[in-house]
Amino acid sequence: MTDIVDAQTRSAMMSGIRGKDTKPEILVRRFLHRSGFRFRLHHKDLPGRPDIVLPRYRTVVEVRGCFWHRHENCPFAYMPKSNRAFWQAKLEGNRARDLRNLQKLRELGWKTIEVWECELADDQILESLPALIRTDRDLPASRLPT
Ligand SMILES: [Zn+2]
Structure with missing residues (x-):
């Protein structure tokens, strides 16, 4: 591993490899829970x-994660x-899959919000989440309350 990636890359990779229950996700979960939201995971x-x-x-x-999800x-x-070709295919594949899944979710009538790891450096994104979650703005007309 040592000669393949530099330290910065590896640290970004490690934070992605943990996958589930990564620290940024826990930060968002704790905030939402404290704010009274109830949710399911994965x-x-x-x-x-x-x-x-x-x-x-x-x-x-x-x-x-900014590195893994581009x-x-x-x-x-x-x-x-x-290993540029490898990384490019892998990382662009990740992002393409994300976008396909977001599109499917929207077609099923779900509102989707992406929070990026780097945005969690300050609290602004967290503080904006409750309003984003509560708004019906992005929902298809059929899902709006009548
Ligand atoms: Zn970022």
């Missing part, structure tokens, strides 16, 4: 097993210099 029956599912608001929140214009979403 819902198996929904496309992409979304991290956080809030059935009452028909909303899913995905907490994304946060656009983000310094953490750099491309490793060695």
